[in-house]
Amino acid sequence: xxxxxxxxxxxxxxVFSLIVSMGLPIALAxxxxxxxxxxxxxxxxxxxxxxxxxxxxxQLLHAVVLSAAGTALTSNVFLYALYGGLAAALFEESxxxxxxxxxxxNNLNRENALMYGVGHGGVEAIxxxxxxxxxxxxxxxxxxxxxxxxxxxxxDAATAQLTYEQLTALWQTxxxxxxxxxxxxxxxxxxxxxxxxxxxxxxxxxxxxCLLLAYGLHFLVDFLTVIAAGVLPTLAVELALVVISxxxxxxxxxxxxxxxxx
Numbered sequence: 001x002x003x004x005x006x007x008x009x010x011x012x013x014x015v016f017s018l019i020v021s022m023g024l025p026i027a028l029a030x031x032x033x034x035x036x037x038x039x040x041x042x043x044x045x046x047x048x049x050x051x052x053x054x055x056x057x058x059q060l061l062h063a064v065v066l067s068a069a070g071t072a073l074t075s076n077v078f079l080y081a082l083y084g085g086l087a088a089a090l091f092e093e094s095x096x097x098x099x100x101x102x103x104x105x106n107n108l109n110r111e112n113a114l115m116y117g118v119g120h121g122g123v124e125a126i127x128x129x130x131x132x133x134x135x136x137x138x139x140x141x142x143x144x145x146x147x148x149x150x151x152x153x154x155x156d157a158a159t160a161q162l163t164y165e166q167l168t169a170l171w172q173t174x175x176x177x178x179x180x181x182x183x184x185x186x187x188x189x190x191x192x193x194x195x196x197x198x199x200x201x202x203x204x205x206x207x208x209x210c211l212l213l214a215y216g217l218h219f220l221v222d223f224l225t226v227i228a229a230g231v232l233p234t235l236a237v238e239l240a241l242v243v244i245s246x247x248x249x250x251x252x253x254x255x256x257x258x259x260x261x262x
Contacts, residue, residue, distance in 0.1 A: 003143055004143075004171035004172070006140035006170050007171070010171070012175075012178075013176065013179040014140065015133075015137065016178070017129055017182035017185070018129075018134060018182075019182070020129075020183075020186060021125040021129040021130035021133060024185070025121065025122025025125060025189065028122070029043055032115055033115065036114060037111055039107060039111075039115060042107070042115040042119065043115050044119060045103050046115070046116040046119025046123070047120065049095045049099040049119075049120060050092065050095070050120045050124055051123060053095030054091055054124070058092075062087070065087075080226060081222075081223045081225075081226035084222055085218075085219040085223030097202070097211070100203045104116070108200065108204055109200075110200060110256045113197050113200035113256070116196045118189075120192050120196060121188060121191070124189075125188065125189055129182070129184070129185050136170060136178070140170050143167065143171070148167075152164070176235075184238055184241065187238070187246075190245040191221060191241075191245040194217075194245065194252040195217065195248070195252070197249075197252035197253060197255075197256045198210045198213055198217075210255070224244075225237065225241065228240065
């Protein structure tokens with residue numbers, strides 16, 4: 001096995017994504033709790049809802065559906081994007097609705113909806129990008145200092161070869177790609193906060209249009225991300241996500257702050 005060297009620029013991108021994924025949710029939690037007097041407990045409601053509905057229930061569905069459908073689903077990009085978008089919207093937005101309708105019924109206001117969004121999007125960022133960034137950094141350091149050879153020596157030949165093929169991405173991937181994970185998490189966190197405000201308006205004021213918009217936006221973003229990833233450069237996809245997420249957040253903030261809090 002011929003080991004490469006993970007560049008300093010690539011490792012800097014991993015650090016950037018790590019800081020964004022873990023630091024931004026914490027910073028927003030502190031800011032919103034101080035500026036808007038949101039309750040910190042609401043963050044844990046958002047985080048717990050995401051874990052239960054997206055990381056447990058949704059993953060159980062994926063295990064069943066993908067096992068039954070096999071390559072008929074995964075080999076068709078359109079069907080895979082359609083299924084993935086529908087599943088994500090169904091579980092995450094239903095979880096968001098249930099949490100606000102029942103768990104937050106005594107303290108449901110726009111300030112706590114903001115906090116909920118930070119918890120929901122924050123734990124998503126930590127689990128999907130923060131932990132990956134930590135693992136990439138530690139593995140990259142082991143590759144660069146030669147320590148990875150000792151780990152690989154403990155594996156059987158087949159596992160070692162598979163592991164090697166997976167790790168080659170760390171030095172073969174262009175450095176800017178490691179920054180894109182952090183950019184994506186910024187967009188995702190903005191979208192999750194916007195969706196939380198829309199769902200707050202739907203639950204608090206009975207706005208069915210906001211309810212449908214929350215489900216529809218979530219589906220649309222996930223669907224288009226999968227479709228676009230196959231035909232557009234990564235930078236273009238991330239730019240599109242930034243624009244959509246920013247627009248969704250702006251609209252949600254505008255309608256929520258125009259409404260007189262009940």
